[in-house]
Amino acid sequence: MHIDSSQPSFGLASQRSSRARMIVAHQHDDIEFNIAPTAMSYRIDGTLVDIPPNRLAGFWAARPHQLIDDAPEDWVHWLTVPLGLFLSWNLPDGLAARMLRGDVVLFSDAPRGAPAVDRFEQWGADLAAANPWTDDIVKLELEAYLRRLDFAPLRADSPGAEKRIPGRSALLAGRMAEFISTRSAEPISVADVARAVHVHPGYAMTAFRTSVGTTIGSYLAQCRVAHAQRLLITTTLPVQEIGLSVGFQSVSQFYDRFGAACGITPGAYRRLHAQNAG
Numbered sequence: 660m661h662i663d664s665s666q667p668s669f670g671l672a673s674q675r676s677s678r679a680r681m682i683v684a685h686q687h688d689d690i691e692f693n694i695a696p697t698a699m700s701y702r703i704d705g706t707l708v709d710i711p712p713n714r715l716a717g718f719w720a721a722r723p724h725q726l727i728d729d730a731p732e733d734w735v736h737w738l739t740v741p742l743g744l745f746l747s748w749n750l751p752d753g754l755a756a757r758m759l760r761g762d763v764v765l766f767s768d769a770p771r772g773a774p775a776v777d778r779f780e781q782w783g784a785d786l787a788a789a790n791p792w793t794d795d796i797v798k799l800e801l802e803a804y805l806r807r808l809d810f811a812p813l814r815a816d817s818p819g820a821e822k823r824i825p826g827r828s829a830l831l832a833g834r835m836a837e838f839i840s841t842r843s844a845e846p847i848s849v850a851d852v853a854r855a856v857h858v859h860p861g862y863a864m865t866a867f868r869t870s871v872g873t874t875i876g877s878y879l880a881q882c883r884v885a886h887a888q889r890l891l892i893t894t895t896l897p898v899q900e901i902g903l904s905v906g907f908q909s910v911s912q913f914y915d916r917f918g919a920a921c922g923i924t925p926g927a928y929r930r931l932h933a934q935n936a937g
Contacts, residue, residue: 667922669739671794673783678735683872684725684836686881688888688921689739690758691720694775699735700728701763702871704882705840707833708763708813715766715775716813719758721888723836723881725871727829736779740801743932746892748802754810759889762812766805778804831856832870835863836878843882844906849875883907884920891929898925 668688678695684702692715693699699710704722718724720739746755757764766775782801785793838855839847852875853863867875886905890896896904902913902925917925 668741673738675734675736678730678733680729681726684723686723687720688742689720690745692717692738695735697733702727705837718763721885764810765813767809828866829870831866835867839879840882880916892932
């Protein structure tokens, strides 16, 4: 399910796999759900979060994210839903808004019926059949399932959130990613990032790339694109104003970076999701 480069969307997909640290932070324009038998540590948009065992969690995967612990003896089940499809569903008030705002959402299991992991396995088998009829069944069942669930945001500062972050480089990378995410609208440089964690710029670049799998500059662009995506969906601000407000230095740079990450122009992205949400 997870690969080393970002792509616009994985589509509607459900798959179980062994669990391993993601070698690169990436992003894709889906709502991602996952569940595993043991706790999972993520870095999402620069913030460290710990997902409890056997709890269904969901977040908007347009934000740069990275599974940062290894548990090859364990499994994890992933399910991705294209954002446009997710926004078109009649889901509980506040769920989409929370995810677009950046919350990682924890779900309580449905009061009756099969547990989440069993449902995910069935949907995975149905989608693997590549049959439009069964695809439609999965969409209907998943929408109904999400409508049944109670949900609450997961606090990033929950106990144990940082307990499995090994090594000085990984700790520094986490602090740098958080600095980049929270200040991505500013004209920050590698020197600024290094200064924030009190290391030499050369060491900062090496530690960041080793732990996050991408350069500081690329990660900064990912954060800016993700913030632009949110503003395009949730506000009526002019497209060019959004590009400049999230930190791009020119409109042409905004269009280039956005197109590379999302596969379409910012205006087309806004129209697509306005239609799906309407």
